[in-house]
Amino acid sequence: MSVIFVFVDGVGLAPWGHDNPLSDAPTPALHALLGGALTSERTGVSTATLLRPLDATLGVAGLPQSGTGQTALLAGINAAALHGRHQPHVPPVALRSTLAARNLFSRVIAAGGRATFANAFGTPYWEALATRRVRRSASVIAAEGAGMRFRDEDDLRAGLAVTWDITGETMRIREGSVSTVEAREAGARLARLATDHDLVFFETFLTDLAGHGRLNGAAATRSAPMPIVTQIHAAMARIDGLIGGVLDAMRPGDTLVITSDHGNIESLAAPTHTRNPVPLLVTGPGVPHFTRLTSIEQVADAIVALAQEQQV
Numbered sequence: 001m002s003v004i005f006v007f008v009d010g011v012g013l014a015p016w017g018h019d020n021p022l023s024d025a026p027t028p029a030l031h032a033l034l035g036g037a038l039t040s041e042r043t044g045v046s047t048a049t050l051l052r053p054l055d056a057t058l059g060v061a062g063l064p065q066s067g068t069g070q071t072a073l074l075a076g077i078n079a080a081a082l083h084g085r086h087q088p089h090v091p092p093v094a095l096r097s098t099l100a101a102r103n104l105f106s107r108v109i110a111a112g113g114r115a116t117f118a119n120a121f122g123t124p125y126w127e128a129l130a131t132r133r134v135r136r137s138a139s140v141i142a143a144e145g146a147g148m149r150f151r152d153e154d155d156l157r158a159g160l161a162v163t164w165d166i167t168g169e170t171m172r173i174r175e176g177s178v179s180t181v182e183a184r185e186a187g188a189r190l191a192r193l194a195t196d197h198d199l200v201f202f203e204t205f206l207t208d209l210a211g212h213g214r215l216n217g218a219a220a221t222r223s224a225p226m227p228i229v230t231q232i233h234a235a236m237a238r239i240d241g242l243i244g245g246v247l248d249a250m251r252p253g254d255t256l257v258i259t260s261d262h263g264n265i266e267s268l269a270a271p272t273h274t275r276n277p278v279p280l281l282v283t284g285p286g287v288p289h290f291t292r293l294t295s296i297e298q299v300a301d302a303i304v305a306l307a308q309e310q311q312v
C-alpha cells in the first residue's frame with residue numbers, strides 16, 4: 001500500500017466568500033470528498049478524510065515563497081527560519097546540500113522503500129538547466145540527491161508519467177509527439193505507479209501561475225487574456241480531474257496526500273502570495289498520521305513514517 005503525494009503550488013485555505021475563487025471553482029471530486037468547496041469551513045476529520053490548515057509562514061515575517069516553502073515540505077526543515085527570510089522560486093543556496101542529502105525521497109529509499117517522481121521532464125528542460133536558463137527546483141534537487149530516475153517522454157508515451165500541467169498541453173516535447181491526456185487519466189497514472197512504489201510524488205504549478213495571472217502564457221492554448229478568476233478555475237478544474245482520477249483508481253489501502261507551499265489563489269484581493277494557511281488534504285487509511293500536523297515543515301516526517309509503516 002502506498003502514499004500518493006500531490007503538491008499544488010500556491011493554494012491557501014480561506015473562508016468561503018466572493019473574494020475566494022475556490023468557493024465556486026468547478027471541483028466535483030473535491031466536493032464529493034469534502035462535502036463542499038475547498039474552503040476553511042470544510043476543515044475537519046472523519047475516519048477516511050482529513051482537511052486541516054497548515055501554517056506556511058514558518059514564523060517568518062513577509063509573504064511565504066516557493067523556494068523556502070518547497071524546501072520545508074520536502075526536507076522537513078524550517079527553511080525560511082534557517083535562511084532568515086522567505087525565498088521565491090528555488091531553494092536558498094546554503095540549504096541545497098541539506099535538501100539533497102536528506103529529503104522525503106532519500107528517507108523512504110534509505111528505509112528500503114521505493115519512491116518515484118511521477119512528473120515527466122522533457123529534453124528541453126535538461127538543456128535549459130545545463131545552460132542555466134532555469135534553475136533546479138526543490139523537487140529536482142531532492143530527487144537528484146536521492147538518486148532517483150527522472151521520467152521522460154518514453155514514460156509519458158507508456159502512460160507511466162504525468163506532465164507538470166497534468167494534460168500535457170503545454171509541455172515542450174522535442175522527441176516525437178506525445179499526445180495529451182485527460183486529467184482523469186493523469187490521475188489514474190499516479191494510482192498505477194503506486195502499485196509498485198511506496199511513495200509517488202507529483203507536483204503542479206498551474207495554481208500559482210493562475211494566481212499570478214500567468215496561466216495564459218504558460219498553459220492556455222488561446223491567446224486572448226483570461227481574467228485571473230477564470231485562470232484559477234481552469235487550473236482547479238484540471239487538478240480536480242486529476243484528483244478524481246486518483247480516487248477512482250487507487251487501491252483501498254493507498255493514501256492520497258495533497259498540500260501546498262503558500263497561499264495565493266484563495267484570495268483575489270491581491271495578485272500576490274498570502275499568509276493564509278495551506279490545506280492539508282488526506283484521504284485513505286493513513287489519515288491518523290496527519291491529524292496533529294500544524295506546519296508545512298512537518299509533512300515530510302508524516303509521509304516518511306506512513307510510507308515505512310505501509311511497506312511490505
Ligand SMILES: [Zn+2]
Nearest residue numbers: 010208264273
Ligand atoms: Zn508564486
